[in-house]
Amino acid sequence: MNMMPQTVVTPAHPRIIAERPVKIVARDVNVYYGEKHAIKHLSIDIPDRAVSAFIGPSGCGKSTFLRSINRMNDTIPSCRVTGDITLDGRNVYDRDLDVVQLRANVGMVFQKPNPFPKSIFENVAYGPRIHGLAHNKTDLEEIVVNSLKKASLFEEVKDRLNAPGTGLSGGQQQRLCIARAIAVNPEVILMDEPCSALDPIATARIEELIDELRQNYCIVIVTHSMQQAARVSQLTAFFHLGNLVEFGDTDEVFSTPQEKRTQDYITGRFG
Structure with missing residues (x-):
């Protein structure tokens, strides 16, 4: 899935974001949980090779929209999504789309580390094995090692790859989950509060990663954490009551927000 690079201009407001290829495009997305209208007419362009942070008060729709990108909301019977979300131009809600493949392309790291009850090696090998990415044992070992290296974990676990993944520290478990996501060659990595269960040192490691x-x-x-958004992201989106209020360059959103609601949230007047 390749598309020509274009300037990212969010429909949320007229600010033009630094030129980057667009990866994910959402247009007039609405998400309902039964009668509850959780996401309201959201349109956004999310660029490739950058970190986009979603901030806002609890219950404002951040995680709901995040889970819509790789159709995790499909697992909730009462959930209904309208509008278009495309990845490299392909509608992720296309009936002919393979959802299993979509979730390989769009990996997810959750709030609480959730390694499988398997060895460190098998945690990372699981995805490549079921997706047929390794032709033999040597290929599989190479994928596992490279994924652990990309997740900055290999040096810490190289002598105990057969030990249970659940025996690692919280921060190591989260990096193992990131290695597991990387192992199937994703194009997008979604992270839902990946550091909220971690101590400050482990959080710093994840942010560096x-x-x-x-x-x-x-x-x-x-x-x-607005401080985390400011540290790790190039772009920040502010959500409030199911609406995307503002999306733009992180430094500008925090220093010169265009919307009063953004200003009030950042300065602690509400939230």
Whole structure:
């Protein structure tokens, strides 16, 4: 899925974001949980090879929209999504789309580290094995090692790859989950509060890793921490009551927001 690079201009407001290839495009997206209208007429262009942070009060729709990108909301019977979300021009809600393949292309890292009850090696090998990405044992080992290296974990676990993944520290478990996502060659990595269960040192390691990974991936992160958004992202989207209020260059959103609601949230007047 390749598309020509274009300037990212969000329909949310007229600010032009630095020129980057667009990876994900959403147009007039609405998400409902039964009668509840959780996301309202959202339109946004998310660029490749950058970190886009979603901020806003609890319950404002950040995670709901994040989970719509790789159709995780499909697992909720009462959830209904309208509008268009495209990845490299392909509608992710196309009936002919293979959802399993979509979730390989759009990996997800959750709030709480969730390694499989398997060895460190098998945690990372699981995806490549079921997707047929390795032709033999040597290929599989190479994928596992490279994924652990990309997740900045290999040096810490190289002598115990057969040990349970659940025996690692919280921060190591989260990096293992990132390695597991990377192992199936995703194009996008979604992160839903990936540091909220971690201590400050482990959080710093994850943030460093996010900064490294953005060189090769489109990363979208939901965070309650405005300081984290400011540290790790190039672009920030502010959500409020199911609406995308503002989306633009992180430095500009935090220093000169165009919307009063953004200003009030950043300065602590509400939220």
